[in-house]
Amino acid sequence: MATVTQPMPGPGRTPVKGSTRVVRLLRGIARPYRNSHGVGRFMLVTGTVLVVLMLLTAVFAPLIATFGFSQVAGADGQRFMNHAEPGAEHIFGTTTQGFDVFSRVVWGARTAVTVVLLALAFSLFLGVLLGLIAGFVGRWVDRVLVMVMDALFALPALLLAIVVAFLLSEYVGGGASTAALAITAVYVPQYFRVVRAATVSAKEQTYVEAARAMGARPATIMFRYLLTNVIQSVPVIATLNAADAILTLAGLGFLGYGIQPTEAAEWGYDLQRAVSDTGAGIWWTGLYPGLAIVLLVMGLTLMGEGLNETMNPAIRVRRLIPISMPELTAAQRTKAAQVPERDRPGQDRPVDTGGEDRNSREPGSGETGKGGAA
C-alpha cells in the first residue's frame, strides 16, 4: 500500500567509489545487523556469537584440543583411565573407551562444521540449480522435478538420510563426505521449492522480458537476471537448515550410520556411547557433547530466526521511531485573519501542542479492508 510517501532517493548522495562490489557485499552482510532491532537483533547477535565461537573452535581445533580425537594414551604412552572424572588432566573427564571428552567435543565441532558446510554447499548447488531450471523452463521439466522433489520431501528426513548414508557407505566409505551427501538429500527439496517459487514469480518481471528483448539466451537470463534475485531468501533457510542438519548428523551418528569413530569425532556417536554411562552416575560423557549440540543448534536457529525477522518483509516489524515535532514557526502557521470568510469569525485558535503525544495513533487496519466503505 503506497500510503507512506517516502522521499525520493535524494540527490547529493555520494557515489559509491572504489571496489564497489566488495563494499556492496560487505554492506549486504552488515545490513541485517544494522537494520535489526529489539528481539530480532538480540537473536541475531546472540546466534552469530555462538556460531562464530563454534566456527573458531572448529578451525583451531588442533590448537585447542589437548589430545587427538582418537587418542587413548598420553604422550608418555600411558593409557588414559576409563571414566576418569573431570579433573586437572582431563577437564571434561574421559569416556568409557578412554577418550578425552574435552578433545572429542572440540574435534566434534570441526566434524559438525565440515559436514554441515559440505552439505550446505551440495544442497545449495543442487537445489538452486534445479529450482532455477524448473521455474524458468517450466513444462515437463518442471513437472518431473517437482514430482521427484516432492517424493524426497515426503520421506521422513532421518530415514532418507539413513538410506542414502547406507547406500553411499558402500562406495564412498563412512567419512564426512558420506554424511554430508546423506544430509544433502534431505535438504535439496527445500531449496528447490523456495528457489522455484521465487523464479516463477521473478520471470514475469519486466527486467526479464527486457533481457529477452535485448537478445539474451535463456542461460544468460537464468544466471545473470534470475539467479541474483531469487537467492535472496536462501540465507534464512540455509541457516535454519544448518541447525537442522546438525541434529540429523547427530542422529545418524547416534544410530550408528554416521561417521565412524575412527574417522572423526562426532557428537552423536559420543552421546550414544554415553547412554549406558548415565545409569552409573557418569554424567560427563553425555553432558558435554550434548551441550555442544544444543549450543550450535541454538546459535544457528537464533541466527536464522533473527535473519528472518529482519529480512522477511512479511513479518518484519517496522521500528517506530519517536518523532519530536517542534511548534510551527509564525510564518508557517496560518493566521486566523488570513483564513477568509470561510473561517468562523472571532474564533481564537490555540496553538495545538498538547495533543501531540496522544495523537500518534494506529489506524484500524481492519476497517480499510472491510467492504471499503471505511
Place this chain on the structure above:
Amino acid sequence: MTEPVISVRDLRVWYGSERGPVRAVDGVTFDLRPGETLGLVGESGCGKSTLGRGVLGLLPRGAKLAGEVNYEGRNLVTASPKAIQRLRGPDLGLIFQEPLTRLNPLLRISDQFEETLRTHEPGLSKQDIRHRSIEVLRAMGIPPTRYRAYPHEFSGGMRQRIMIALALVLRPSFVVADEPTTALDVLVEAQIIGILGDLRRNFDTSLLFITHNLGIVAEACDRVAVMYAGRIVEQGPVTEVFARPQHPYTRELLRSTISLSTTGLHYIPGAPPDLIEPPSGCRFHPRCPSAMRVCPEQFPEQVEVGPQRVECWLHGPDELVPEGGREPLVREEITVADEA
C-alpha cells in the same frame, strides 16, 4: 456563507525514519463547504495522499499528527480512535485508487453492501438494504441484475463505480477520493468523473479529490489546492488558479502538463525535495525560476492574492522582505543528475 463541513488548520503529519522525521504534511490549512469539490494536486511524494488519510485518521503506526481537523465541532486530531472509527462510513468516506484490492473477492456485491449498512445502520430491514443499495448502484450505472454478482465479474471501471457506491450508500458528508481514476482508461475515467460530479448535486457530499492530473482538476473540481513538499502553496477557485496562477510552482506545473493544445515541451528542472530535510525558507526556491534572495532565507508568508491564498515571496508583504531581498537568487545550475 455556509459553514464548512470540514475545516483543517495547520495540520501536520510526520513519519519517523532512520534519518529523522519525514515531514509528509507540514502545516496545511483548508476548508470544504457542503457539496464542494476541492482538488488536491501535486507530484508524487508531495504528501497529498498522506494528507487525505491524515484527515480521516487513517495513518500507519508511528505517524504523528498535530493541528486541527474540525468536523461538526470536534477536533478529529485529538478525538479517540474509536470515535473516529464510528464516524468513518456514515460521516467520512474514502475512495481508493485500486478498486480490485479493496473489494472482498469472496463476497457478493450484495453482501458487501449488507455488511456496510448493517454495521452502521443496524435498524434497516433486508428489503430496505436492498432498495438503498440498488438505488445507489443505479446512480453509478450498475444494472440491478448484477446486484448478486461477485467482484471479479466486473470490469475495472465497474469495480470503481461499486467502490464509490459503497462509500456513498451511507451518505457521508465528506469523502476523500485518492486518485480514484488513475488506474482507469480515458473513457472510463471521464465517466467516473461525470459520476463524481453528479454526486455533489445528488448527495450534497463534499469531496477532497486527490490527483496528479491537472486536467481532471480543471473538469471536476470547484477549488484547487496545489501541494508542494508538504505545504499547500496555492489554493483558490479552479477557474482563477488555472487562468492566473500566482505561485511559480503552480504556473510551472500547468506549463509542463502535456495536453491536446500543447505545442512545446516545458518542464520543471530538478526533483521534489527530500521531506526529511526540506530546503530552507520557501521549499520551492531551488527549482523556482523566479527565486529571489529572500526565498531561501525566510519562510514565505501566506498572502491573499485576489481569491487565491498563496505562499510566495513574490506576493509577500514588502515590510517583511529584508534589504535587497528582491534581488534574483544566484544558484548553481540544476543538472540532470538531480532530476526526478
Place this chain on the structure above:
Amino acid sequence: MPTKPELMTTPEQSAERPLMEIRDLKVHYELRGSALARLVGGEGETVKAVDGVNVALRKGEVLGLVGESGSGKTTLGRALLGLVRPTSGHITYGDLDLARMPQRQLRSVRRRLQMVFQDPHAALNPSMDLATAIGHPLRIHKLVKSKAEARERVRETLERVGLTPADQFLDKLPAELSGGQKQRAVIARAIICGPELLVADEPISMLDMSVRAKILELMLELGRDLDLTYVYITHDLATAKFFCDRVAIMYLGRVVEIGPTEEIFADPKHPYTKALLRAVPDLDPERKVPRDLPRGEIPDAAAPPHGCSFHPRCPFAFEPCGWEARDLRAMFERRWIRLGEDALAREEPLVGELTEVDAHEEMVRVRAGGRAAELTALLEEARADEPDDPLWKGVERIESDGGAVVVRFRPGIDPGLLRVNAVDVACHLHDPNLSHDH
C-alpha cells in the same frame, strides 16, 4: 552463436520500401478453461489480442499505437519485436519474416529492434549496476571485446541520454535512481547497440508530470540524431498528438483508424476516436466533462461483439454494424438502471433466458411461457421509451412463434479499413454503399 541472418536494409532499398511491414497479423491466446472443462476435453476460449492488423512502418517515422487497456496495442508492440509469437500473419523486416523466425535467429536481430518499457522501476535488474546492465546488450551481441570497452561505450551512452556526469552513474544500482533517471537508463540500454526501431510502451505514463516532458524531449532528440523509427504505444492522446507522425487507433485487437496525426486530431472519422478525443481531460476549467460519452467499457476480448466491435457502445451505430442477442440484453440492463427495481421485478421474469445469452446469435428465441403477447408488448414499450437507441435499427423484426418470441437482427458486416482522405478508417458510416442515409 548461430549464423547471423543477413540484415538486408541498405539505405537504397529502405528509401522505397517500408522499414517493417505487418500483414494480417494475428495473436490469439488460448485461455485454459476451468479445471472441469479441461478434464472433459472442452475447448478453452480464445482471446484475440491482435486480430488482423496491417501496418507499414516507414523509416524514421513515429507511429503511435493508441488505445485503451485491452485494445491489443501492447501485444502488437511486443509482436513486432518477436517477444510474442504471432498466431498467423507476417512481419516483414528487410528480407526476414519475424513472425516465422525461430527464437534462436530472432535473438541476433534484436539488437536492431529495441524496447522501452512502461515501468522503469521494474525494467532494470535490481541487482545489476548500470554499467553492467546497460552494457549487457553489447556483450550479448559480442559488439565489444573487453569489459573496459563496454564500460567506455556505456559511459558515452549515458552522456547521450543525459545521465551526466556518467561516472557518477556507472556503479549505481537501479534503486539509487529516481524514476526519470531509471527511464533514461532504460533508454540508454535500448540504444546502445544502435537499433533501427524502438518500441516505446507508455514510456512516460509512470513518471511525474514535471519529468514527462523531459523524457519525451530526449526521445525526440534521439530519434533525430540516431535516425530511429519509433512505435509509441500509449493511451494518452495528448502525448500521442505531440509526439507522433502517424497514429493508429486500436480497439479490441484491430486498428479502427490510422492516418497522419494532424488529420486524425483535426477531423477524427471513427466514432471511437471522436469519443476518445472528447474524453481527454483538458486544462481549461470552463470545459466540463462531456455527458454523451460511449456507455460501458471495452468488452471481453474472449467474446468480442459481432461485426464492428465498437457497435454496442457507438452512438452512431446503424443497421449493418453487427447487432446480436447480447445487445438486446444490454438494452434491458440499461432500461432497468433507468427505471429501477420495480421495472426489474416486473420485466425480468418475462425476458427469461435472454439474460443468459453469451455467444453471438443473430436471432434470439425467448420462450415466454404463454406470455408471448406480453413480451412482444414489452419490447414495443422499450422501443417506444428509447426510440433513438441504435439497437432498434438493427432489429429486423419481432415475431411470435408458437408461445415464443423471436427477435431477428439484421446481418452484420465486418468493417474493413476504408480510405477517407489521408486516413484509413474501419467504420460503415464512411462506406458510401452502406450509409446512404447517414
